[in-house]
Amino acid sequence: MSSEPMPAIILVEPQMGENIGATARAMLNFGLTDLRLVSPRDGWPNERAVAMASRADIVLENTRVFETTAEAIADLNHVFATTARTRDVIKKIATPRAAAAELRAHAVAGSQTGILFGKESVGLSREDVTLADSIISVPLNPDFSSINLAQAVLLVAYEWFQTGDATPPVQVHNEERPANKAELSHLFDRIERELDARGYFDPIMQRKHVILQNMRNMFQRLGLMESDVRAFQGIIKGLTMKLKDKNNDRDTP
């Protein structure tokens, strides 16, 4: 996968150095290192960007600066524009997840891609959006939609990373072995035997079958480990012991 090109992140007219640094960190958390700036307000290099980037400053060392968006994307085959304003837009609008799938497909095919992000306060201009092939719009709470530049980069970079990450959705680290059906049966049987021996079911004999069935279902559902079964066996053993004699601290006969 290292031979696949990675998407470039292009910040158009970024205002604050801290946001550029934060963008670098957001990118590197998800393996992206191609950062491009178009007319950064405070020029380049930028001390505040370096300070904020901290250990992600490797991204800043390779950052390229351009005067226009067109120049920044000249070598790219497919460009997404990230914007919240999608009215009157004729282009295709994708969620970050759908866009990431397309970005990965382009990368696998060897095509260079890029994602535009606009100025902190106002986003991308209509002209910049026109330069892109498609739009990314992040689904947000319609009553409160306020993510900042680095957060937008983070979410898109996160979705990109998931398309290539092999982490299983769920991992179970069992240091122990789940109890097998014989061990569970043995446990159920013992409980039934001890309850029978104490006449537990005598007043409710017509419900004994259902009660025992529910109990077996419950134990199945709990997903007990082998050590859990042994623990329950210990509890049953303890509960079925005779009470201690309070007077002389010896078992009553």
Next chain:
Amino acid sequence: MSSEPMPAIILVEPQMGENIGATARAMLNFGLTDLRLVSPRDGWPNERAVAMASRADIVLENTRVFETTAEAIADLNHVFATTARTRDVIKKIATPRAAAAELRAHAVAGSQTGILFGKESVGLSREDVTLADSIISVPLNPDFSSINLAQAVLLVAYEWFQTGDATPPVQVHNEERPANKAELSHLFDRIERELDARGYFDPIMQRKHVILQNMRNMFQRLGLMESDVRAFQGIIKGLTMKLKDKNNDRDTP
């Protein structure tokens, strides 16, 4: 869906008010409003949290503070612990995406859930992780894994929101109608006719069929709008006109 409980976000020993405020913003962007704090370092309320939260301060107004993690999660049925340290952990480890699916399932079933996030520098203690049912671990670049508290909340809240959001993965806003097959055929036929009339294929007659087939495939693939076909028709018309007479600016006979 408004009757479904939403996951609570629990910050354990948050250090900086700004991070609490940033957490509130991250939450509200994705419709979460139940924020709980366990022993915040600087007490509560916290001016810096309010300042950072800005228009998300509605989340802070309802924030509850607890002395212990156990108290903060007492009413919850299923708790996830977000942590990067997953060695020696016996619990199930889920990606944010898988955890979000489970959180939504619990919500639909009416169960209260919550997600623990630890102290900024060191994360959750082993004791706090033990209180949880499962773990969330965010897949990150193994060479640079450094997301801050609010970013971790953002990613988990984002995944939660996607499980309930109806935004289609891709939307196409065509103000125009895609060209239909008859219009495309008409265009291909015209091109073929004009090329034939000019003897274009004469030197390469054995390849004419393949060339025309490739041309038709290309026009199919371009996904032309009805107006695009009309534009091409205009180009063809223009290219097949006679040259202007340079001497007297009239068509040569």
